[in-house]
Amino acid sequence: MLEIKGLTVDFRVEGRMVRAVDGVSLSIAKGQVMGLVGESGSGKSQVLYALMGLLAENGRAGGQALFQGQDLLTMAPRALDLLRGKRIAMIFQDPMTALNPYQRVGDQLAEVLFHLPKAQAWERAVAMLERVKIPDAAARARRYPHEFSGGMRQRVMIAMALLAEPDLLLADEPTTALDVTIQAQILDLLGELAAETQTAILIVTHDLGVVARLCDRVTVLYGGRVMEEAGAEALFEAPRHPYSQGLLAATPRMEAPLAPRMTTIPGTPRAGAASLPGCPFAPRCALVTDRCRKETPQLIEGIACREVTR
Amino acid sequence: MILEARNLSVAYPLPRGLISRPAPLTVVHDVSFRLERGKTLGIVGESGCGKSTLGRALLHLLPAAKGEVLWAGENPAQMAPETLRKARAKRQIIFQDPIAALDPRMTVLKSLTRPLATFEPGITRAESRDRAAEVLQRTGLSADYLARYPHELSGGQAQRVGIARALIARPEVIICDEPVSALDVSIQAQVVNLLLDLQEDLGLALVFISHNLAVVRQMADEVMVMCLGRVVEQAPAEAFHLSPQHPYSQALRQAVPEPDPLAERSRRGKALQGELPSVHAPPPGCVFASRCDRARPECRTTRPELAPRGAALVACPY
Ligand SMILES: Nc1ncnc2c1ncn2[C@@H]1O[C@H](COP(=O)(O)OP(=O)(O)OP(=O)(O)O)[C@@H](O)[C@H]1O
Numbered sequence: 033m034l035e036i037k038g039l040t041v042d043f044r045v046e047g048r049m050v051r052a053v054d055g056v057s058l059s060i061a062k063g064q065v066m067g068l069v070g071e072s073g074s075g076k077s078q079v080l081y082a083l084m085g086l087l088a089e090n091g092r093a094g095g096q097a098l099f100q101g102q103d104l105l106t107m108a109p110r111a112l113d114l115l116r117g118k119r120i121a122m123i124f125q126d127p128m129t130a131l132n133p134y135q136r137v138g139d140q141l142a143e144v145l146f147h148l149p150k151a152q153a154w155e156r157a158v159a160m161l162e163r164v165k166i167p168d169a170a171a172r173a174r175r176y177p178h179e180f181s182g183g184m185r186q187r188v189m190i191a192m193a194l195l196a197e198p199d200l201l202l203a204d205e206p207t208t209a210l211d212v213t214i215q216a217q218i219l220d221l222l223g224e225l226a227a228e229t230q231t232a233i234l235i236v237t238h239d240l241g242v243v244a245r246l247c248d249r250v251t252v253l254y255g256g257r258v259m260e261e262a263g264a265e266a267l268f269e270a271p272r273h274p275y276s277q278g279l280l281a282a283t284p285r286m287e288a289p290l291a292p293r294m295t296t297i298p299g300t301p302r303a304g305a306a307s308l309p310g311c312p313f314a315p316r317c318a319l320v321t322d323r324c325r326k327e328t329p330q331l332i333e334g335i336a337c338r339e340v341t342r
Numbered sequence: 343m344i345l346e347a348r349n350l351s352v353a354y355p356l357p358r359g360l361i362s363r364p365a366p367l368t369v370v371h372d373v374s375f376r377l378e379r380g381k382t383l384g385i386v387g388e389s390g391c392g393k394s395t396l397g398r399a400l401l402h403l404l405p406a407a408k409g410e411v412l413w414a415g416e417n418p419a420q421m422a423p424e425t426l427r428k429a430r431a432k433r434q435i436i437f438q439d440p441i442a443a444l445d446p447r448m449t450v451l452k453s454l455t456r457p458l459a460t461f462e463p464g465i466t467r468a469e470s471r472d473r474a475a476e477v478l479q480r481t482g483l484s485a486d487y488l489a490r491y492p493h494e495l496s497g498g499q500a501q502r503v504g505i506a507r508a509l510i511a512r513p514e515v516i517i518c519d520e521p522v523s524a525l526d527v528s529i530q531a532q533v534v535n536l537l538l539d540l541q542e543d544l545g546l547a548l549v550f551i552s553h554n555l556a557v558v559r560q561m562a563d564e565v566m567v568m569c570l571g572r573v574v575e576q577a578p579a580e581a582f583h584l585s586p587q588h589p590y591s592q593a594l595r596q597a598v599p600e601p602d603p604l605a606e607r608s609r610r611g612k613a614l615q616g617e618l619p620s621v622h623a624p625p626p627g628c629v630f631a632s633r634c635d636r637a638r639p640e641c642r643t644t645r646p647e648l649a650p651r652g653a654a655l656v657a658c659p660y
């Protein structure tokens with residue numbers, strides 16, 4: 033369904049080009065759910081924006097992103113417009129900036145179904161709001177985004193994406209504003225979508241519990257590069273890359289005894305790591321060698337680290 | 343007591359109808375708590391239950407419809423403008439929607455130093471730039487980001503700018519509305535640890551709104567659980583963690599996703615069911631009755647009051 037090969041994203045910042053995404057490759061089959069995890073600023077959202085043709089003005093994408101065989105990156109803008117919102121839908125990280133503040137929520141949803149008569153589109157929109165557990169959906173549809181709570185806006189975005197019945201769903205942190213009981217319902221809804229309509233899903237999340245519940249496979253990003261790609265079970269059972277290991281070790285567990293401070297990964301990420309040679313994780317890695325600092329490790333059989341494959 | 347709420351209710355005016363003017367919509371009912379220096383009140387609850395509204399009312403960004411808010415014993419609604427301005431400098435908020443909360447036309451540097459200019463007039467530009475760089479660094483972002491505009495930041499970077507902006511004025515109280523929701527676990531831990539350090543060193547008091555029960559457990563001294571604008575449980579944090587009392591609290595506790603695919607997969611399709619009640623037509627009885635597997639007929643007709651049970655207050659007699 034989706035095959036990304038060597039995707040790069042560069043931004044012009046103060047006259048220089050800064051690389052945010054550096055050669056990301058991944059593929060997702062029909063009905064499959066791929067999780068995209070990684071440190072804040074590692075390029076997760078930019079991967080999704082590049083696929084949607086929605087990079088900021090100072091951004092450029094390179095590489096290939098084949099959707100049902102067509103390259104999204106070189107496609108004519110009009111052709112991409114046709115795909116977007118219908119075959120490919122996206123749930124944005126920041127719902128307030130993605131919703132139109134001056135339009136009633138129901139109208140924004142009904143617009144997705146522009147091919148239907150207005151009344152019918154409205155009815156479908158309300159039904160979808162009910163499926164994402166918005167209470168009193170019929171009345172709520174007549175309200176504006178600022179009258180919704182953070183989590184309700186997030187569910188409006190989810191409803192909008194689901195109404196399109198897309199072949200590919202890109203979801204950027206879709207459940208961060210939901211309490212865990214509603215989050216579980218929404219994740220199950222996404223899971224059903226993948227199973228029943230064979231939608232392929234690429235979901236960005238920081239919550240490894242979300243990955244565990246929903247994802248078949250996981251791609252781990254750090255500093256704009258793929259560190260590891262694995263089946264969900266394999267990754268949780270035996271993470272191979274030192275960064276993946278750090279992520280799992282830093283994941284809080286409710287059953288564990290309470291320590292005075294939370295576990296972090298020592299060190300801080302380098303700004304602009306993707307523009308520099310060497311492994312982006314090298315400065316924080318316990319296994320680091322001289323070679324790691326000079327030569328960028330390639331992703332081979334799901335892992336970009338020579339030290340653990342030796 | 344640095345921050346206190348007494349039977350606080352908060353309402354939104356509803357848009358004027360054609361004929362009548364409807365009563366304001368009350369979305370937070372009868373909340374009371376006391377917060378001391380250096381302590382944290384954790385607030386959890388369902389989406390739309392009024393947490394952000396309560397947070398804004400605690401900072402007097404929304405008026406109290408009933409009851410009162412007290413800042414170190416004084417009601418901000420009765421303060422003279424100059425006193426209010428000074429008192430406000432000591433009370434900050436980290437907003438839930440990080441990118442929308444930043445002014446799109448201002449660089450990070452400007453966003454960070456603007457509160458300084460108003461709260462500490464006389465501070466030099468170099469001083470305020472240093473303060474901005476230092477506080478940003480403590481949230482895990484280098485000074486390189488000072489020149490960026492909000493749309494040039496990732497979600498988690500914008501969230502950290504929001505945190506830095508709240509910290510820079512060295513406040514006594516911060517209302518944190520989902521402050522770490524966009525951060526990866528390592529940076530989340532770094533920010534949580536930073537807040538804990540500031541509490542120990544400076545006696546910073548926090549109201550910490552979050553859906554992340556693991557983080558709430560780490561941060562909070564007391565936990566308040568809300569459902570549809572009402573407190574259903576209020577308890578010391580460790581007691582709450584060990585044995586949540588209200589059926590909604592228990593449902594929350596059970597729904598926390600664990601990083602274990604096999605366990606999670608077996609829970610698929612078993613999420614809590616039932617309709618969520620609406621603020622526009624609140625049920626006469628318990629706000630959780632429609633989803634509670636132990637609900638009795640009387641739960642749907644009479645609303646249970648908060649009553650002591652052990653160290654906790656619980657709004658469920660069963
Ligand atoms: N318009 C822009 N100009 C310059 N740099 C940008 C721009 N937009 C994003 N960036 C940078 O690109 C990098 C990747 O950003 P991205 O939004 O993809 O991160 P992310 O992985 O989604 O992080 P988060 O989890 O915090 O949302 C970040 O370091 C960010 O600062």
Ligand SMILES: Nc1ncnc2c1ncn2[C@@H]1O[C@H](COP(=O)(O)OP(=O)(O)OP(=O)(O)O)[C@@H](O)[C@H]1O
Pocket residue numbers: 178179180181182183184209210354367369387388389390391392393394395396438621
């Ligand atoms: N400006 C407004 N006008 C009218 N109603 C509003 C307004 N802002 C919020 N509401 C309503 O008030 C209720 C409480 O909203 P609030 O944002 O406080 O919830 P929350 O607990 O923070 O939820 P979340 O976890 O989803 O952020 C919701 O029903 C919401 O729709």
Ligand SMILES: [Mg+2]
Pocket residue numbers: 076077078125204496497498
């Ligand atoms: Mg992002």
Ligand SMILES: [Mg+2]
Pocket residue numbers: 181182183393394395438519
């Ligand atoms: Mg909120």
